[in-house]
Amino acid sequence: MRKFADEPALREIASCVNFKAQTAKSVIIIFALIFCLFALMRPQWGFQWREVKRMGLDILIAVDTSKSMLATDIKPNRLERSKLAIRDLVKRLKGDRIGLIAFSGTAFLQCPLTVDYNGFLLALNDLSISTIPRGGTSISSAIMRAVKSYEGGAKKYKILVIITDGEYHEGDPVRAAEEAARENIKVFCIGVGTAEGELIWTTDKSGKRRFLKDKEENIVKSRLNENILQKIALITEGMYVRSSGAEFGLDLIYERRLSKMERREIKAQMAKHYNERFQIPLCLALTLLIIEPFINDRKRR
Structure with missing residues (x-):
């Protein structure tokens, strides 16, 4: 300031300024x-309990x-590729309840119907060929397990x-599908594998990898049986998709059929709704900004 004004002028300017008022304006x-x-x-x-309704x-x-x-005709193998596709499907669900059934020689409800998708994914992660000790494949037991799970629910x-690869060693999948149709259950089938078949690698107790053999010590070759899966889908007015490397099939089923189906109101739940309080500091800020111009930082003469 001394470059632009002499000492008397500076004292005159300073005498006109109310430094306390300027400090107050800055604060x-x-x-x-x-x-x-x-x-x-x-x-x-603060919060309120509100009823949350889901459609799904x-x-x-x-x-x-x-x-x-x-x-391994589908990489990394049929089971792991199936689990990956299911995880992708869960990301698309909004309000739908989802459950998991594991089946081989018999069927087991691995996860009941739920909207807790994280809980479902935990159950899915635990899925393996050792989930059910009984060997073989019973598609009919999986269908009947679903029929039982849906008992007493919506029509x-x-x-x-x-x-599945469609191979079955016991039960009657067609009769089970007819029972599912009577209960208005639509069955969608995804066939994994190839018609040519694939050898199955397993690990024995000593840790050595070898091909799976049957009771007669013949090497097992697993082939896709599309015929039975197509029949099941037809009987229940569902849909059959053959899985491939590029398109597993779940996304296709969701886009063509599931996403277009009528949703129902699933049982409402109570959820905490926290009260927004941003208005309080915002009002205080606006009040201070309104007051600031009215503070005079010039001294009265």
């Missing part, structure tokens, strides 16, 4: 900015866990997705 602006930051942080306190389908997914699902909105 007000700083606090206004602080309150604005608080408002942007969206503070919340009931979707049971039955996964073949027999040793034939270790075949429609019931979906069963079966992921």
